Amino acid sequence: MDITQWYAVALGGLVVLFHALHLIMKISCFLKHFFCPQVRLSMRGFNRYIGFSTMRFDVMLVALFLVGNAICLTVGVKDIASLVKRSALLCTINLMPLALGERMNPMASIFRVRLSASASMHEWLGSVVMAEGLVHIAAALSSQRVNIHNTSGVAKLVVSHLVPLIYRELTLQGWRC
Amino acid sequence: MAYIRRRFYEIFQKLHLILAAVLIAAIYLHSASKNPLKAPIVYLFAAICLQIAIGALRFGWTLYRNIKHRKPLNRATVQTITYKTKNRDTPVSDAVHVHVRVSRTWRPRAGQYVYLSIPGVSPTSFVQSHPFFVSWWYRDAEGDVIVFIVQKRKGFTQDLFRHTTNDVDQRNEMRAIIEGPYGKELDLKSYGTILLFATGIGIAGQLPYITRLLEEYHNSREKNQRIAVFWELDSESKCSNSHH
Numbered sequence: 001m002d003i004t005q006w007y008a009v010a011l012g013g014l015v016v017l018f019h020a021l022h023l024i025m026k027i028s029c030f031l032k033h034f035f036c037p038q039v040r041l042s043m044r045g046f047n048r049y050i051g052f053s054t055m056r057f058d059v060m061l062v063a064l065f066l067v068g069n070a071i072c073l074t075v076g077v078k079d080i081a082s083l084v085k086r087s088a089l090l091c092t093i094n095l096m097p098l099a100l101g102e103r104m105n106p107m108a109s110i111f112r113v114r115l116s117a118s119a120s121m122h123e124w125l126g127s128v129v130m131a132e133g134l135v136h137i138a139a140a141l142s143s144q145r146v147n148i149h150n151t152s153g154v155a156k157l158v159v160s161h162l163v164p165l166i167y168r169e170l171t172l173q174g175w176r177c
Numbered sequence: 178m179a180y181i182r183r184r185f186y187e188i189f190q191k192l193h194l195i196l197a198a199v200l201i202a203a204i205y206l207h208s209a210s211k212n213p214l215k216a217p218i219v220y221l222f223a224a225i226c227l228q229i230a231i232g233a234l235r236f237g238w239t240l241y242r243n244i245k246h247r248k249p250l251n252r253a254t255v256q257t258i259t260y261k262t263k264n265r266d267t268p269v270s271d272a273v274h275v276h277v278r279v280s281r282t283w284r285p286r287a288g289q290y291v292y293l294s295i296p297g298v299s300p301t302s303f304v305q306s307h308p309f310f311v312s313w314w315y316r317d318a319e320g321d322v323i324v325f326i327v328q329k330r331k332g333f334t335q336d337l338f339r340h341t342t343n344d345v346d347q348r349n350e351m352r353a354i355i356e357g358p359y360g361k362e363l364d365l366k367s368y369g370t371i372l373l374f375a376t377g378i379g380i381a382g383q384l385p386y387i388t389r390l391l392e393e394y395h396n397s398r399e400k401n402q403r404i405a406v407f408w409e410l411d412s413e414s415k416c417s418n419s420h421h
Contacts, residue, residue, distance in 0.1 A: 004216070005216070008220065088208075088217065089216060089217055092204060092216075092217040092220045092221060093217075093220050095200075095201070095204070095220065095221070095224055096220055096223050096224040096227065097227075098197075098224075099197060099201065099224035099225070099227065099228050100224075100227055100228060100231055105235070105292075105356075105357065105359045106231065106234050106235055106238060106359075107231070108359065109357075109358075109359040109360060109361065
């Protein structure tokens with residue numbers, strides 16, 4: 001198995017872990033005291049970006065997800081071509097839980113996940129997919145010259161300008177209404 | 178973009194789902210390998226299968242909740258909230274009570290919410306469903322009724338205000354579709370002091386907890402549990418949202 005396949009398995013595990021928090025807390029009192037305290041974040045307004053709460057478990061989960069993606073995007077990448085391939089693959093893997101949408105209510109309800117937490121998970125996945133999509137576009141564009149005299153070249157230019165705009169919109173303005 | 182999202186939220190949300198499907202199709206066309214058992218197509222295939230499975234689960238759950246043999250469908254009435262003082266009764270302008278007579282009863286619990294759709298509210302409301310906390314429930318001669326407190330915003334909730342009434346009359350009833358209930362009740366029995374916080378309409382989610390805690394308090398022999406509710410309000414008249 002290569003690193004992306006390990007990541008796909010780990011992501012599945014992370015989603016299960018996220019949903020199984022309530023069961024974990026019931027099983028072990030020690031884990032409850034380890035995971036439940038609130039984390040003091042020195043950066044003002046950071047809990048807004050964490051999304052659901054600043055409980056240690058939630059912060060660890062978000063950090064683990066971001067670090068996992070960063071490692072998979074960099075480890076073993078030797079040239080631009082492999083970066084293009086790796087970012088595209090990671091983007092597709094993250095699309096799996098993202099495609100479930102933020103209304104995973106039946107599952108969230110069974111495993112006692114809060115409505116806001118479920119929505120935040122969707123937002124984080126969406127942001128990372130967009131970021132990896134951007135890396136993919138940037139790497140692909142840097143490895144080939146864009147001919148603006150044909151439709152394909154114009155389309156690539158338009159996408160490479162639009163995606164950063166959408167990404168900025170999602171991350172800075174917030175996806176919530 | 179943010180302005181468009183706020184102004185046309187419902188259209189934006191549906192467009193978001195369509196574009197997500199377009200994205201999956203575009204990735205399929207874009208990828209060099211089309212083998213469904215190899216990466217990256219296998220991941221797209223898994224995403225589609227999960228989507229179908231969750232969608233089917235939700236659809237089945239909604240059918241079960243709304244249709245019962247020889248029972249009418251869920252019916253909703255939108256009732257005006259009145260702020261009562263010694264001198265006069267003033268209708269509250271920015272919130273209503275939605276009473277839904279459910280066809281298939283369940284035992285409502287604190288912390289539960291449902292997605293509510295009322296197709297008769299506006300021409301586009303049949304494609305809209307919004308989450309609301311169950312604020313309280315009661316039983317009358319015709320069956321079980323659950324009540325939601327709905328604050329006036331734009332779109333669906335604004336349209337609801339055109340159907341407000343003070344009479345509980347069958348002519349004012351509209352068909353309602355309920356998806357849920359979702360959410361689980363927190364077990365607060367073991368805590369000595371319970372602090373509940375709410376801002377404005379947020380009290381809708383806390384009311385069932387207050388009711389349940391008070392019931393337990395009155396039924397229990399040990400009266401050593403302390404309950405404090407902190408409710409932030411813009412004006413005193415908003416208190417009437419919680420009257421029942």
